[in-house]
Amino acid sequence: SAKQMSSQGGAKDLARVGETIFKSVDRFNYELFIMTYGAMVAQLLRDHEDVQEVNTRLEKMGHNIGLRLIEEFLARSNLNRCQEFKDTAEVIAKVGFKMFLGVAAGVTNWDQKKEEYSLILDENPLNDFVELPEGCQHLWFSNILCGVIRGCLEMLQWRVECKFVKDVLKGDETSEIRVKLIEIIPEEIPVGED
Amino acid sequence: EETVVWQMIYTFYIFDRHGTCIFYETWHRTTAMSGTPDEEARLLYGMIWSLKAFVKRSSPYPDSEKSGFHFLKTSAYKLHYFETSTLFKFLISSDPDTTDLRDFLKAIYKNVFVEYVIKNPLYKMGEQIKCELFIENLQKEVKALPSFRSNLRINH
Numbered sequence: 001s002a003k004q005m006s007s008q009g010g011a012k013d014l015a016r017v018g019e020t021i022f023k024s025v026d027r028f029n030y031e032l033f034i035m036t037y038g039a040m041v042a043q044l045l046r047d048h049e050d051v052q053e054v055n056t057r058l059e060k061m062g063h064n065i066g067l068r069l070i071e072e073f074l075a076r077s078n079l080n081r082c083q084e085f086k087d088t089a090e091v092i093a094k095v096g097f098k099m100f101l102g103v104a105a106g107v108t109n110w111d112q113k114k115e116e117y118s119l120i121l122d123e124n125p126l127n128d129f130v131e132l133p134e135g136c137q138h139l140w141f142s143n144i145l146c147g148v149i150r151g152c153l154e155m156l157q158w159r160v161e162c163k164f165v166k167d168v169l170k171g172d173e174t175s176e177i178r179v180k181l182i183e184i185i186p187e188e189i190p191v192g193e194d
Numbered sequence: 195e196e197t198v199v200w201q202m203i204y205t206f207y208i209f210d211r212h213g214t215c216i217f218y219e220t221w222h223r224t225t226a227m228s229g230t231p232d233e234e235a236r237l238l239y240g241m242i243w244s245l246k247a248f249v250k251r252s253s254p255y256p257d258s259e260k261s262g263f264h265f266l267k268t269s270a271y272k273l274h275y276f277e278t279s280t281l282f283k284f285l286i287s288s289d290p291d292t293t294d295l296r297d298f299l300k301a302i303y304k305n306v307f308v309e310y311v312i313k314n315p316l317y318k319m320g321e322q323i324k325c326e327l328f329i330e331n332l333q334k335e336v337k338a339l340p341s342f343r344s345n346l347r348i349n350h
Contacts, residue, residue, distance in 0.1 A: 067319065068312045068313070068319075070280055071278070071280060071282075071307075071308045071312045072308055072312070072313070074278060074279055074280065075303065075304040075305075075308045080279055081279035155211075155280040155281075156279055156280060157281070187211070187281060188211065188212055188213060189243070190213045190236070190239055190240050190243050191213075191236075
């Protein structure tokens with residue numbers, strides 16, 4: 001229905017945007033990227049005994065990436081900030097994921113207030129070649145993605161909590177990231193203007 | 195009878211979301227600054243903030259993303275404004291008759307700022323921009339503007 005269409009266009013239009021940008025960017029060695037990420041996670045596991053610490057580090061790294069990646073996203077996609085939080089879901093899933101990971105995600109499991117949703121990754125390129133070893137059952141291998149989403153949304157004045165709830169590496173059917181709106185970050189008032 | 199009108203670009207500013215002036219450049223400046231560069235930047239930011247708030251409040255469509263402050267024109271200069279969705283603010287001032295430079299500011303954001311500042315891992319967010327490639331390319335783009343320094347001869 002017209003009401004369900006976001007201000008940025010429906011999911012199909014966004015999918016087309018994502019596809020177009022993905023095709024237009026320079027290709028680089030995909031395997032190198034996947035293996036570099038894997039090597040980094042492996043190194044973090046060697047550096048930290050606590051797997052939770054690794055999860056936190058990955059999220060933090062992602063956050064730093066997200067703070068900058070959003071500018072690239074805006075520059076390439078020509079999209080504006082979503083007027084409503086619920087519109088961010090399809091933009092992230094169809095344009096963001098497609099542009100940067102090469103595979104679009106799905107959106108489901110909305111809460112009643114439309115302030116919480118799930119991103120479903122049927123395919124996650126970061127998982128290629130990966131098997132979780134013993135003792136790593138609590139590792140969210142692709143946790144960097146949660147940080148990236150959080151960082152990007154923060155720059156758009158949405159404070160969110162972002163976490164994996166399902167991962168194919170743990171034996172789940174799909175990988176699922178839960179995105180929850182905590183608050184809208186107000187623009188800073190300059191000194192002397194309040 | 196012929197009048198010569200000078201087209202010129204005067205100053206360029208970038209502010210971040212915290213109101214910090216992270217970049218400033220000037221060309222063809224004829225008047226001295228009224229205070230320190232910091233003070234001038236702060237005044238400018240405060241004025242922009244107030245203008246934005248006023249424009250929004252007095253708009254017939256306050257929630258539309260299309261309504262917002264784009265430029266201000268006085269008899270002495272025109273100040274063009276572009277704000278990104280991430281609250282980076284790009285300003286450029288020119289002579290009053292120069293055509294709209296908002297698209298130019300957008301292009302600077304996309305092709306120069308994102309490329310040479312945001313993607314530069316050695317640039318720390320919130321700091322003054324000193325990236326050589328950014329400065330070089332900005333200078334190149336501004337000086338390539340037809341309105342950078344040119345005179346129009348207008349016949350009456």
